[in-house]
Amino acid sequence: MIGNISTNVYYCCIILYFVTSGFYPLSFIWYLYSMTSQFFTYNKGKVIQALRYHFITRREIKIMMIVVNLFAIVSAALFFLKKISPLAFLLSSVLWFTLMIAFWYLLPMIIYKKSGTFKDTFKATLGNEDFIIENGRGSRKWPWGQFSTTMESPHFFHLYFDTRSFFIVPKDAFTGDEVHAARKILTAKIHK
Secondary structure, X not given: OHHHHHHHHHHHHHHHHHHHHOOOHHHHHHHHHHHHOOEEEXXXXXXXXXXXXXXXXXXXXXXXXXXXXXXXXXXXXXHHOOOOOHHHHHHHHHHHHHHHHHHHHHHHHHHHHHOOHHHOEEEEEEOOOEEEEEEOOEEEEEEHHHXXXXXXXXXXXXXXXXXXXXXXXXXXXXXXXXXXXXXXHHHHHOOO
16 A cells, blocks of 8 residues: 555656646656566467457458358258258358368467467567567567557457568556556557
8 A cells, every 4th residue: 555655646746746747647657667567478368369360350351251151151042942862061161160170260370380489578668669579588669660650459459560470568567557557558659
């Protein structure tokens, strides 16, 4: 309780400093975030869910899923009307199940197992000019201009370099209002 009070007093002093010195609120958010960023690790279940979001939001996968679903509906209707044989309906159903299992389970698990990134501990810093990620072996910095888009899933911020390469930052890396501050910074710095 005492630690929370002293922390709140400290933040109030920082706010007072920024208000009296003429800094804009977004500058304050960047300063506050860079001051309080912490190390984070990845949770396997949450990462797999984030990878599912990535696959489902890709345009080519959406189109393919729509086509396969339409094909399954048409084949079911034709089977009901006795226009196709049960074998043709069975094959279309197997195709549908195979694609759903591949996109929902297999692809996220394969990517999770191949990537060593998800087993490491990181610290992310959202700066004025760049995004910095660091771990025990070193750090890497990307200017905001290198990111093409950003997306938010229930547990992560997805930072896309292009349609296929991206970096995910867990919301667990932020505490309290920092999630909202990070969201503001990402939407301000990464233009779609």
